[in-house]
Amino acid sequence: MSRRVLPITVIVMFLAMLGFFYKGLQLDPQKLPSALLDKAAPSFTLPQLHDASKTFSLEDMKGKVWLLNVWASWCAACRQEHPLFMQLARQGGFPIYGLNYKDEVADAKQWLKQLGDPYIVSISDLEGNVGIDYGVYGVPETFLIDKEGVIRYKHVGPVSRTDWTEIIEPKMKELEG
Amino acid sequence: MNRKIVLLIVMLLCAPFLQANEAQLREDPAIKERFKAIASELRCLKCQNQTIYDSHAGLADDLKKQIRNQINAGKTDAEIVDYMVTRYGDFVRFNPAVDTKNIFLWVGPFVFLVIGGLLLYRYINVRRNEAVDDNESISEDDRLKAKSILEQSGDK
Amino acid sequence: MLPEIGNIALIMALVIAVIQGTFPIYGAAKGNVAMMSIARPAAAAQFIFVAISFGCLVAAFVTNDFSVLYATNHSNSQLPMLYKVSAVWGGHEGSMLLWMLMIAGWGWSVALFSRKLPLEMVARVIGVMGLLAVGFFWFVLETSNPFERILPALADGRDLNPLLQDPGLAIHPPMLYMGYVGFSVAFAFAIAALLSGKMDATWARWSRPWTTIAWVFLTFGIALGSWWAYYELGWGGWWFWDPVENASFMPWIVGTALVHSLAVTEKRGSFKNWTVLLAIFAFSLSLLGTFLVRSGVLTSVHSFAVDPERGLFILIYLGVVVGTSLILYAWRAPKVGLGGRFALVSRETFLLTNNVLLIVACGAVLLGTLYPLVLDALGVGKISVGPPYFDMVFVPIMAVLVFFMGIGPLVRWKKAEIPDLVSKLKYAAGVSVVTAVLVPFIMGEWSFMKSLGILMAAWILSSIFVGIRNRIVLSAKAGGKIGSLSRSYYGMQLAHFGVAVFIIGVTMVNGYEEDKDVSMNVGDTVEVGGYTFRFDGVKSAQGPNYETQIGTLTLFHDGVEIDVMRPEKRYYNVQQQVMTEAAIDTGIFGDRYVSLGEPLGTRGGWSVRVYSKPFVDWIWAGCFLMGVGGFLAVSDKRYRLSSRKKSKRGIDETPDTENDESAKPVMVSVNEGKV
Secondary structure (H helix, E strand, O other): OHHHHHHHHHHHHHHHHHHHHHHHHOOOOOOOOOOOOOOEOOOOEEEEOOOOOOEEEHHHHOOOOEEEEEEOOOOOOHHHHHHHHHHHHHHOOOOEEEEEEOOOHHHHHHHHHHHOOOOOOEEEEOOOHHHHHOOOOOOOEEEEEOOOOEEEEEEEOOOOHHHHHHHHHHHHHHHHO | OOHHHHHHHHHHHOOOOHHHHHHHHHOOHHHHHHHHHHHOOEEOHHHOOOEOOOOOOHHHHHHHHHHHHHHHOOOOHHHHHHHHHHHHOHHHEOOOOOOHHHHHHHHHHHHHHHHHHHHHHHHHHHHHHOOOOOOOOOOHHHHHHHHHHHHHHOOO | OHHHHHHHHHHHHHHHHHHHHHHHHHHHHHOOHHHHHOHHHHHHHHHHHHHHHHHHHHHHHHOOOOOEHHHHHHOOOOOOHHHHHHHHHOOHHHHHHHHHHHHHHHHHHHHHOOOOOOHHHHHHHHHHHHHHHHHHHHHHHHHOOOOOEOOOOOOOOOOOOHHHOOHHHHHHHHHHHHHHHHHHHHHHHHHHHHHHOOOOHHHHHHHHHHHHHHHHHHHHHHHHHHHHHHHHOOOOOOOOOOHHHHHHHHHHHHHHHHHHHHHHHHHHOOOHHHHHHHHHHHHHHHHHHHHHHHHOOOOOOOOOOOOHHHHHHHHHHHHHHHHHHHHHHHHHHHHOOOOOOOOOOOHHHHHHHHHHHHHHHHHHHHHHHHHHHHHHHOOOOOOOOOHHHHHHHHHHHHHHHHHHHHHHHHOOOOOOOHHHHHHHHHHHHHHHHHHHHHHHHHHOOOOHHHHHHHHHHHHHHHHHHHHHHHHHHHHHHOOOOHHHOOHHHHHHHHHHHHHHHHHHHHHHHHHHOEEEEEEEOOOOEEEEOOEEEEEEEEEEEEOOOEEEEEEEEEEEEOOEEEEEEOOEEEEEOOOOEEEEEOEEEOOOOOEEEEEEEEEEOOOOEEEEEEEEEOOOHHHHHHHHHHHHHHHHHHOOHHHHHHHHHHHHHOOOOOOOOOOOOOOHHHHHHHHHHHO
């Protein structure tokens, strides 16, 4: 009797492993949820891109649902999502704020001039310190922050139209409602 | 796109921080040792499977600078690792935390060892005590073979 | 035209594999000689068709046929010829075809070198290999056909990933696959044994050389991969416990256990069930590795392009192959006899302990590799499990294993006496402890890990010395010739010697390596590990398919110039990728390693990383010796002599040559009793 225990245990463990693999096939190991999800967004005060004498801070956004988009002029993938942002900005009521990450101010301004500026306010994180506080590891990244200043969602990589219509927009509506 | 521009962009992306390099030359061995230990336990998120110590990606260099600054500011190793985990999540640690969700990861190998030891003990006991030369199941080959070995060895 | 021929050949191979996988097995069950006789010609035909197919793919690469999608994605007209050929297995589809070529090649070899085996056995073994091949052919044709056309043809290809444009990587995958796929032979032998219900010492003797050869290839393959990572990835590491590395390491660990367990089954008839289970495990883990690498379920630097459909196919295949064999095992294995009796202190016990420790080690690696996936699947969170974890659990297990490894070869079969072992090994133990304490002090600072590593290596070396000395002295006294010790004995000791060399390498590198990350202007020097590097600037140059920046560093030791090192930073035009080519000054007692970082400022300064890596090459030298030891063991007369005799006197013949090791330990120990 006991001589069947080993093979049967092995089979059961193997089946369990297959189950996990099957589940694993549907997951993307590259996708990392933000460690800051459902936590208070780290506060910051940074100079604005277009006018370094003015500052912008997290506290300014209390009571609003908004998007913080991390971008840079050296970031090729940022060009992919940019047209979508431009279109949404033209439609109006698109609360997107740009965090220009580890960039040269002149390059960033040139980039916006050339491709259009969808951002309500652009801020400069030249050293990338705010980026570190927000756990940014790949640009572009987009954070959805609620009225209480809590991070509700983070999107890594360029935002596609489906990402916007199926995930981000519904979430924003829900938070506003 | 122009090749030279791409090259420039790629180089910029990887641009390391000059200050960090110079700082390293001057710092004392104890700090260097601590720095290496911490940076070797953290994952460079941009490069998938590499430590930030080994990586030259921009973010890795920034984080290395952070670690140095924090060591110099008197932070403990645990505090520095915590700093990274609160920002980048558990994924950033190559040395997983000992907590409830990782309990089986850490206990597992010892459980395997204990189970393996018990099975080994039982198996050897069976071979030793229960009459094993069960002639009905042992093959003819084995019997002949065993016989010849015994003959050769001069055993009875 | 050629790609179509390749495709048709592949379909033909599938048809043949179906025939090969059905008739011989059915024939063996019914005792139908005609059906069983199909096995050998089918295996040969399968190999020929796969070879044609593979040849057609190679031709597409060599002739720059960019109407073949796979060639377009992985080659380029500017690519040097060597890499055009190795690019054939540089991507998923082609590497699967290489895998197929190998499984067919192993099948054909079994057909060729099994003249002395009973037809029934041959039919089952080749039949099982045919069934395995069916799944792979189907997989390739269904999801990953390398001959798919793209119309209109592209002007030029997208080039091979620059990381793979390296001689080491040209031979690493074939070696590794030879090992992975080689375990399919051990697996087929195990399944054949379960099907026939006959598992005996002769069965073990037949499958043993195949298993050892597969293990040797896997050893070489892994070592090459590690060496490649060391000089190509530019950060001087040689092993990272990456999921894909682990995927190749796990079958190796189980294969090592299997090689040892087969020794017991062959010589004493014990552990039959266990040996069969290990053979199933070894190949299952090879398949698991394939799944992990090709499905994208884990994050790794080495993975192929990800496709969930392929992942699902391999998962189903894995489930069918492993599931069926485990069920067959659960059904058949309990009926097998236990084999020879042995005492608590005996060679059998030591080998079984070795097996348990290796399996526990493999279990730990598997746990660490899959744990992130399990947590993710349960939605608990994302974690990483990396070197600190694996080092922590792996090293203690290995330390215990090495302790037993020193004693094992000196222990008699069946029954041994502890006082006898103590008297044999007391000097070895003394020498090892003294060495372990002293060496780190002589080298510099002492630490526990350094001492442990030295202790392990010294223990293996001194016990090998004791073992060989005992054998020579005793066999001389018994009137035997010195040369009469079998090759399999020397092979075993050589492989163990390789382990010691490996451990020395690892201990020294981990304990004494130094590195500096510095910014240098022309004329600057930096000192690391007693060597001085002078930076002499960087020049641009043009390669066949890349632009490169070549740095020049002059290496000094004690003020004497000993080498000029030229690390490179290459920019590959087609893939638009930057690659670091480290420069290495290799020496028996260590390497000096330089890699270029980035240009700094406008006056020709660069960031440079310099390393001193004492004894690092001993790591791969150790692996090489392990592999050579395996080959030496396989070349033992026993495997040839006994088979020749079998043909004359039937398979039950027990080898009785004095060279045969199975008789040796007992004989030696008896003689020893008289001394």
